[in-house]
Amino acid sequence: MIGRETPSAGAMQLIGSLLEQRTGQQIAANRAWRIETALKPLLREHGLASVDALVGRLIASRTGELADKVVDVLLNQETSFFRDGAVLEHLVQAAQAMQEEGPGRRLRIWSAGCSTGQEPLSLAMLLAERADAFAMPPEIVASDVSPAAIARARAGRYSQFEIQRGLPVRRMVQWFDATGAGEWVAKPDLVRRIQFRRHNLTADAPPPGRFDIILCRNVMLYFSPALRRQVFDELAGAIRPGGLLVLGAGETVIGLTERFIPSQAFRGMYVAIDAAAPLAAIA
């Protein structure tokens, strides 16, 4: 192929460290090839011939705008409606149990690393379907480090392929409108149940107040162990003692924090321990 240059090791390293500095995400060696593929549209958009040329522009540019875009396209934002749906069902049961313990209280849930919104929207649908079990509709905060992902989540607009991944058709017709252009948009009555915001788990203070439940699924897979530990500590500070943390299917807190322990009642979830009396809570 003419004009196609393999990126230099130095360029790849700089791109990798930019991503890690901004988001904590490390690029595993076996995923390095994806960098080039992911950057291609951006190279084209900026008339750059190669990844090395991009790095040159990054070093020279004064505004962080290009760097923001690079970070955004390199983030893995893979998601779907009702991903690991059984866990979401359990979570709603856990929320119902919490409501029974504190009738009249408004529950608070945080979906951290919500990507393009399928996770909090799925949750909002489930909670709305059990509305009679809750004193008030639980508060849902949904955040992501990527401004583009959050903008998409807020718009609640999905392609035909996205809308058909994980979402049962009955829920689709109940909660979404067809735009006529082959896209589907979440009804205002659903979207208004969620507060979307940009938030970086590795750099920003958590949203204020204590949460009853935090979801942080498939976000920390490529964080270093040290960074995971740091983020678990942050999350422990943002959750009330007895609150529940939900991770992705292949993720665990074990060996990384003493602030959460596996829940006995809800498999696959972790209970936040009262930092003041950790041993009493374990016993």
Added chain:
Amino acid sequence: MKTCLVVDDSKVIRKVARHILETLEFDVREAADGREALDACLADAPDVILLDWNMPVMSGMDFLRALKEAGLPQRPKVVFCTTENGMAYIRAAIEAGADEYVMKPFDRETLESKLQIVGVA
């Protein structure tokens, strides 16, 4: 191994669907219209049916009604798979008893996801 009956008057669509379904480890059968599909179901009901809407001889909707009337002991799951992507069509399909709905064009992930939702994949 679960069985899937692919009902579509387009040979190309049947071929594409068959290919995907076989990678999902389904035993695939084919029918070119609702009439053929009904005969196939009465002879040996599949676990799930992937059903086109517009077909000669007998449409997907007419097939669905006939299938209901046939009163099979174990009614197969029915997943519509059609270019009729409007809300009115989708609602009508659900009302007629369809379990799921795939809007064409579809890919492997869509099909797999919908088959999981109806509990056969």
